[in-house]
Amino acid sequence: MKQRGFSLIEWLLVLALLAYISVSGFQHWSHYQQRERLEITARQLLGFLTRLQADAFWLNRPALLWHSVADTWCIGSGEPPLNGCQSQDGWLFMPDYSDITLVELTPESLGFYGLRNTAQPGRIILANAAGRIRLVISNHGRIRLCGEKHAQARIPLC
Secondary structure, eight states: OOOOSOOHHHHHHHHHHHHHHHHHHHHHHHHHHHHHHHHHHHHHHHHHHHHHHHHHHHHTOOEEEEEEOSSSOEEEESSOOSSOSTTOOSEEEOOSOTTOEEEEEESTTOEEETGGGEEEOEEEEEEETTEEEEEEEOTTSOEEEEESSSOBTTBOBO
16 A cells, blocks of 8 residues: 555654754844844944044043943943933943843943043943953053953953
8 A cells, every 4th residue: 555645743743843943043043143232232332432532532631431320221421411321412322232231330430541542441341141241441541352251252251
């Protein structure tokens, strides 16, 4: 007797394999997106701080940083905001993604000085479910990124 088609057990096995592959692929894609969001935000903050440092050097004036964690966090320079980040003028950085958190900004007097392009050394730590990235500022004004617990994509380990 010739059999045509597939049996019910074969179909169920194929569907179970497809479900497993789909779920695992979705989890990896979600983790990949979180890693990319964290790296993008860290690089945007690095660019913001580099421009602020260049401005302080060009105008030969100090540019001290402040941060606010009201509804969404932000980092800026100049006059600190009275009620959140939305009504702030001047130098302001706000993340594009809501899942990125500002874990630490130390010291409180972190900033850049126009004289000889120096800076108050410190660090800023950003995090989400994919990991943590540290932005380190040296007293010579060097700004760099590094991953806290493991290397993040194209960012080396601290």
